[in-house]
Amino acid sequence: MIDVSNLYYDRYGISSDKNFSKIDVSPLMNSILSRASVRKFSKKNLPQELLTLLLTAAQSAPSKSNLQQYSILVIQNKALKKEISNLIGNTKWALTAPVFLLFLADIRRNIKITNHKGYNHENNNVDTFMNGVIDAALSMQSMINASESIGLGICPISIIRNIIEEVKNLCQLPKGVFPISGLAVGWPVEKSSVSLRLPQDVVTHYNTYNEKNLINKIIKYDDRVFKVAPIEKNKQRHVDIYGVAKKGTWSENISRQLSVAERKDFKNW
Ligand SMILES: Cc1cc2nc3c(=O)[nH]c(=O)nc-3n(C[C@H](O)[C@H](O)[C@H](O)COP(=O)(O)O)c2cc1C
Structure with missing residues (x-):
């Protein structure tokens, strides 16, 4: 039990x-x-049959109106892996996993199908964008659950969006198809420690939204995280602007991260 x-x-x-x-x-x-996410993978391969099943798990996720507005790109080619790993600096390790995937929101496929059927694709707005992103995210999560349930380790990789133009060119992504995240999948070398989450009464609201005592609850959460996994100097955000934090807490770090706009060009892209 x-x-x-x-x-x-x-x-x-x-x-x-x-x-x-x-x-x-x-x-x-x-x-x-x-x-827990895994960032160190053994050299052991992942058989194509297993990958096929994991991809089936990804496609088993729910999808908005069954529109299935996502695609999955499996990066197997060694030279391509190398090119991408050279572009992502400290996150190079992600490409050492036997499988590296891109989860893509894909508005394009249904535009083609709709046009082929003789209709105009008018339902194309921020809601469409959101549906594509949600579909891609759920399929990634479904694959994550399936992978981890059989002992594989994974790490989602959003840093891929820092090099979105390069990824677009290298992987020949057409208009209407964009990565929401990479996903490294492989056999873990070591067991990662479980990361503490915000208390349930901060994240879950019953019937009405409730922010009561939020800051006090965050202070206590910070203390719990700090005790088991203080955020070390090399993991602190924007040390160049704010200096090294005396106490590397979760809230200090996320506030620093959120104080500087990232990926500002993405909207235009
Ligand atoms: C969409 C998404 C993108 C992420 N991108 C990265 C990344 O680029 N590099 C990385 O090391 N971890 C990345 N992560 C992993 C998170 O850092 C990790 O999930 C978080 O710290 C919580 O830890 P846990 O997954 O072990 O519970 C990403 C997670 C998500 C959901």
Whole structure:
């Protein structure tokens, strides 16, 4: 029997007041509750049959109106992997995974289909953009769940959007197709530690949105994170602007990150 109370504690750094003893937790749920991103992969390969099944898991995700406005690009070619890894500096390790994928929002395919059927594609707005991004994100998550449930490790890679023009050219992405994230998939060399999440009463609201005691709850969360995984100097954001933080807390780091606009050109792109 899986000890859910421990899994809850590991995720939040606090115990739950609920008694989970009567809840039957499946191996998949266990894998989801205890997951952590992996950034070091063994050289062991991932057979094409397994990749095919993982891609099927990705395509099993729900999709807005079953419009299926996403594509998945598998990067297998060694030279292409090398070119991309040379462009992403410190994140090079991601391309050492046996499988590296790009999850793409894809508005293009349905434009072609709609036009082929003799209709105008008028339903093309920010909502379309959002639906494509959501479809791509859900398919990535579905693949993540399937991969992790069989012992594979993954790490999503958004830094790919820092080199979006280069990726577009290298992977020949046409208009209407853009990456939401990369995904490294492989066999983990070591077990990653579970990262503490915001307490459930900050993230979950029952019936009405509730921000009561938010800052106090964040201070306590910061303390819990700081105890197990203080944000070290080399992981702190914008040290060049703000200097090294005396206390490398979660809220200090995300505030620093959010104080500087990133990927400003993406809207035009
Ligand atoms: C859309 C997305 C993009 C991400 N991009 C990167 C990335 O470029 N580099 C990286 O090291 N981790 C990346 N991550 C992983 C997050 O840093 C990680 O999920 C987060 O720190 C929480 O840790 P955990 O996944 O181990 O729970 C990304 C995660 C998501 C969901």
